[in-house]
Amino acid sequence: MQRNWxxxxxxxxxxxxxxxxxxxxGLEFYTGLVNKIMIFALAASSLNLILGYxxxxxxxxxxxxxxxxxxxxxxxxxGVTSAWVxxxxxxxxxALLALLIGAICLRTRGVYFIMITLAFAQMIYFVxxxxxxxxxxxxxxxxxxxxxxxxLDDTTLYYLTLAVLVGTLYAMARLVNSRFGRVLQAIRENExxxxxxxxxxxxxxxxxxxxxxxxxxxxxxxxxxxxxxxSPNLLAWQQSGHLMMMVILGGVGQFWGGVLGATVLLVVExxxxxxxxxxxxxxxxxLLLIVLFAPKGIAGLFWRRPQ
Amino acid sequence: MSLLTLVHLTKQFGGxxxxxxxxxxxxxxxxxxxxxxxxxxxxTLINQISGALRPTRGQILFDGHNIxxxxxxxxxxxxxxxxxxxxxxxxxxxxxENLELAVxxxxxxxxxxxxxxxxxxxxxxxxxxxxxxLGLTSRNHTVVAELSHGEQRQxxxxxxxxxxxxxxxxxxxxAGMGPEESEQMVELISNLRRSLxxxxxxxxxxxxxxxxxxxxxxxDAVFRLASRISVLVYGHVIASGLPEAIRANPDVHKAYLGDxxxxxx
Numbered sequence: 001m002q003r004n005w006x007x008x009x010x011x012x013x014x015x016x017x018x019x020x021x022x023x024x025x026g027l028e029f030y031t032g033l034v035n036k037i038m039i040f041a042l043a044a045s046s047l048n049l050i051l052g053y054x055x056x057x058x059x060x061x062x063x064x065x066x067x068x069x070x071x072x073x074x075x076x077x078x079g080v081t082s083a084w085v086x087x088x089x090x091x092x093x094x095a096l097l098a099l100l101i102g103a104i105c106l107r108t109r110g111v112y113f114i115m116i117t118l119a120f121a122q123m124i125y126f127v128x129x130x131x132x133x134x135x136x137x138x139x140x141x142x143x144x145x146x147x148x149x150x151x152l153d154d155t156t157l158y159y160l161t162l163a164v165l166v167g168t169l170y171a172m173a174r175l176v177n178s179r180f181g182r183v184l185q186a187i188r189e190n191e192x193x194x195x196x197x198x199x200x201x202x203x204x205x206x207x208x209x210x211x212x213x214x215x216x217x218x219x220x221x222x223x224x225x226x227x228x229x230x231s232p233n234l235l236a237w238q239q240s241g242h243l244m245m246m247v248i249l250g251g252v253g254q255f256w257g258g259v260l261g262a263t264v265l266l267v268v269e270x271x272x273x274x275x276x277x278x279x280x281x282x283x284x285x286x287l288l289l290i291v292l293f294a295p296k297g298i299a300g301l302f303w304r305r306p307q
Numbered sequence: 308m309s310l311l312t313l314v315h316l317t318k319q320f321g322g323x324x325x326x327x328x329x330x331x332x333x334x335x336x337x338x339x340x341x342x343x344x345x346x347x348x349x350x351t352l353i354n355q356i357s358g359a360l361r362p363t364r365g366q367i368l369f370d371g372h373n374i375x376x377x378x379x380x381x382x383x384x385x386x387x388x389x390x391x392x393x394x395x396x397x398x399x400x401x402x403x404e405n406l407e408l409a410v411x412x413x414x415x416x417x418x419x420x421x422x423x424x425x426x427x428x429x430x431x432x433x434x435x436x437x438x439x440x441l442g443l444t445s446r447n448h449t450v451v452a453e454l455s456h457g458e459q460r461q462x463x464x465x466x467x468x469x470x471x472x473x474x475x476x477x478x479x480x481x482a483g484m485g486p487e488e489s490e491q492m493v494e495l496i497s498n499l500r501r502s503l504x505x506x507x508x509x510x511x512x513x514x515x516x517x518x519x520x521x522x523x524x525x526x527d528a529v530f531r532l533a534s535r536i537s538v539l540v541y542g543h544v545i546a547s548g549l550p551e552a553i554r555a556n557p558d559v560h561k562a563y564l565g566d567x568x569x570x571x572x
Contacts, residue, residue, distance in 0.1 A: 179417040186408050187572045189397045196357065196391070197470055198383030200410040207418065 004303075008256075015162055019155050032159055032226075037266050039222045042168060044246035045258030046215035051244070052253030053176055054129045054208045055188030059114045060101070060121030061243050064094045064213040066235030067124065068220025073142030073230035074134055083145035083152070090221045091214050097124075098213025102206045115138075118237060125235040139231040142224040152225065161222050168215055173255065177209075184208050245283075249290050251297025260298045310335040310474055310518050311356070311387075318351050318542075325351040327542035329365070333474070336516040338496070340529045344562070349522045350392055352539065353478045356520075357389040358382045376457035384413065386473030390463040392522075395410060396451045398535035402462055403447045407435035409469030434469070441465045441495065456490035461495060468499070471483055474518040475499075481525045493528050496521070530554070538562065 015038075019031045043065050050056040071090035080086060101120045134140050146154040152160070164220055175181045183204050187194045195201050224230050233239060242265075250261025268286060272279035294301055311333040318326040326348040332341045343349055354360040356367060358379035367375045374382050397405050410433045411417060411424070415449040424430070438444050441461045451459060460480060467475055480496070481489045523529050529536065530550050537547040540562045546553060553559055 174423070175420050177423045177425070178421055178426075179411060179419040181420075182408065182411070182424050183417045186397055186400075189399065190395065192359070192467070193391075193395050193397060194408075195359070196383070196389055196395070197409040197466060198380045198388075199417070200378065200380040205416075224485045 012162075012166065019158050023155070028154075031154065033266070033270065035154075035158045035161055035226055037263050038158075038165045038244065039219050039226060040243075040262035040266060041259040042161075042222070043216050043219035044243050044262045045169065045172060046212040046219065047243045048250070048252070048254075048258040049172060049175075049215070050205075050208050050212040050248045051247055053181065053188065054184050054205060056106070056205060056209065057114050057227075058117040058209070058212075059237070059240050060117035060119075061212070061216055062165065062235055062237065062239035063101070063121040064098060064216035065220040065223070065239060066128070066230075066232075067097060067245070068094050068217030069095070069230040069234050070128060070140065070222035071217070072219075072221050072224040073140040073146070075199075076143045076145060077134070077140060081143075081146050083147045086145045087218075087221060091217050094217025094220075095210050095214040097217075098210045099206070102209035102213070106202055106205050106209065112218045118240070119127070121240055121277075122237060123290050125232065125237070128235055129146065129232050134259075135230075137232055139229055140234075142228055142230050144225050144228060157222075157225055160241070161226075164218065164222065168218070169259070176255065180204070180207070182241055227258060245287060247297075248299055249287060251299030254297060254299035254303060256299045256303075264298060308334050309333065310370055311520070312368040313352075314366040314368065316352070316355060316367065317363050318348070318355055318360060319363040325542055326355065327545055328361075329539070329542060331537055331544055331547065332354070333518060333520055334535075335473075335518055337534040339533050340521045340523060340533035340536045341539055342523065342526075342529060342536060347539045348542035349539055350478055351542070353389060353476050353520075353522060357387065357476055364488060366429035382417045383470050386471070387476070388467040388470035388474075389476035390467045390478055390480060392461050392478040393462060394456075396459060396462055396466065398451045401448050401450055402454070402465075403431065403434050403436055405451065405462060405466060406437050406469050409433060410434050410437075410467045413470060421446055437465050437469050440468070440499075442491075457484055457491065460484060460488070460492060462483075464495065464499075465494075472517070474520065477519060477521045477523070479522055479524060481528055482525060489525055489528060493531055496532055 016036065022028060022031045025070055047058065047061045049264060068090050070091050072086050075086045075089060092191055101117070105113055105116045105120065128134070128139050146152070149155050183194070183199055187199065187201055191201055220234060225232060246261035246265050247257055248261070249265055250259065251257035265283070269279060269283060272282045276282070290297060309332045313329055313331040316326055316329040317324060329352065341349055341352070351360065355362050358377060362375060366373060369382070369385060371420055372385060374385065397408065407430045410430050414430060435444070435447065438447055441464070443458060443461060443465070446454060446458060450463065454462065462478055464477065477496070481492050484492065496519065521529070521532060533550055535548060536550050536553040537544050538553065538559050544554050545562060546559050
């Protein structure tokens with residue numbers, strides 16, 4: 001246990017001192033990159049909760065990510081400036097949306113579940129794009145909200161994201177080791193047996209789906225603050241695929257899978273984009289190698305059993 | 308007093324009636340064996356009683372409740388637990404982890420998100436007791452996939468027992484077993500009720516004897532264990548009664564035990 005938290009603690013320390021160091025050495029760009037990585041780490045971890053721990057292969061996770069961002073953008077557009085209103089509203093909307101989508105999708109299994117989650121996400125994508133007053137396909141500018149306690153500039157946003165990420169990961173660590181987490185993993189392991197010993201499968205999966213949707217919404221919210229813009233791309237199926245790639249790369253059902261996957265994928269993309277316009281080929285190759293030689297992802301190389 | 312009653316129970320798969328107008332009464336406290344040739348609908352019947360399948364027609368009454376339309380988890384809560392013909396366990400978990408999950412299911416809500424479940428010592432203690440009852444204590448920390456076939460079968464029964472049922476549905480608990488393992492299973496089943504009623508004597512006094520519905524092909528085991536036997540043929544109960552009566556019943560001989568001189572399988 002202690003050893004497991006040694007590296008993350010060291011990393012946290014590094015992340016805490018990173019902005020002042022980067023800013024004083026003229027590397028502000030990297031503060032932004034790390035911020036973006038942390039946002040995706042949050043989103044990928046939420047997907048990992050249902051995909052990895054719950055065995056629910058949702059191909060529509062971008063819906064919640066994007067709606068989180070759009071809620072923030074639309075509310076500021078409509079004159080709401082307080083983060084204390086925007087944040088809870090966005091999270092609640094994403095949770096309700098996940099409740100609705102999950103309630104329907106979780107009646108299906110396997111490939112059908114993958115397809116129906118994708119279908120819902122696509123529906124939401126086209127609905128949002130059809131709202132011309134909210135930018136349509138051009139997306140919508142999203143001014144940063146006011147917290148009152150502090151000005152939300154690039155540096156405070158960085159620390160805010162870090163705080164949210166750490167808080168959420170801690171809660172997730174508690175969750176996966178709780179009664180609920182144990183049942184969720186048991187359902188992934190053997191659904192019929194879990195039902196036969198008295199667990200209402202559907203309820204457990206739905207609750208997990210809602211939690212994941214809300215956390216993804218939170219990540220989308222931070223994304224809108226980060227880019228000051230809500231793009232339809234955040235809702236697109238490619239985004240769902242992107243998040244899924246992060247989870248697979250990092251380690252499905254491994255606690256640090258989402259964080260590792262987001263970090264490695266975004267850094268690799270960043271590097272390859274500098275080198276070649278065919279960077280996607282490189283990303284594809286790396287993913288292929290991971291799937292073939294490390295089916296439990298990067299995290300699986302470090303930890304043998306999921307914690 | 309009857310614990311389980313099936314009334315005109317029918318399950319249709321397309322044009323095929325796997326269970327056809329089945330009437331059956333199981334008394335509290337008995338070991339009731341259900342026998343019948345392959346494809347007679349025995350597992351389909353178990354699936355309907357346990358709630359894994361919905362009947363096309365008919366009713367299932369259990370312990371004073373009409374459970375025909377109840378979801379599976381509520382039937383378990385009422386005291387109806389099952390095992391599977393094809394071994395169906397949490398394969399990458401240890402014996403204790405398997406049992407703890409089943410114990411947890413009936414010990415308070417599992418919609419708890421914060422406290423680590425491994426600190427709940429009472430779950431582990433109960434799991435250890437059940438493992439002891441099964442005679443698997445020395446294997447407590449072995450992962451299911453590494454257990455022998457016989458041990459996995461025992462854990463099948465153990466997981467159902469961990470639900471503290473009033474009634475156990477055992478779907479071919481000896482399937483694929485050698486004679487020695489079968490012998491152990493017969494002993495386990497016949498010892499179960501006694502040891503269980505002493506083990507849970509303080510916590511569940513109103514549930515003294517365990518009723519068992521046993522689906523089994525091993526006729527030796529059936530005639531040694533059963534207090535009553537029913538014979539299912541083409542989804543229909545053609546005979547029901549004491550073992551001697553079933554053994555002597557000419558219809559049963561014709562349909563199941565075989566015309567070739569009553570050869571016992």
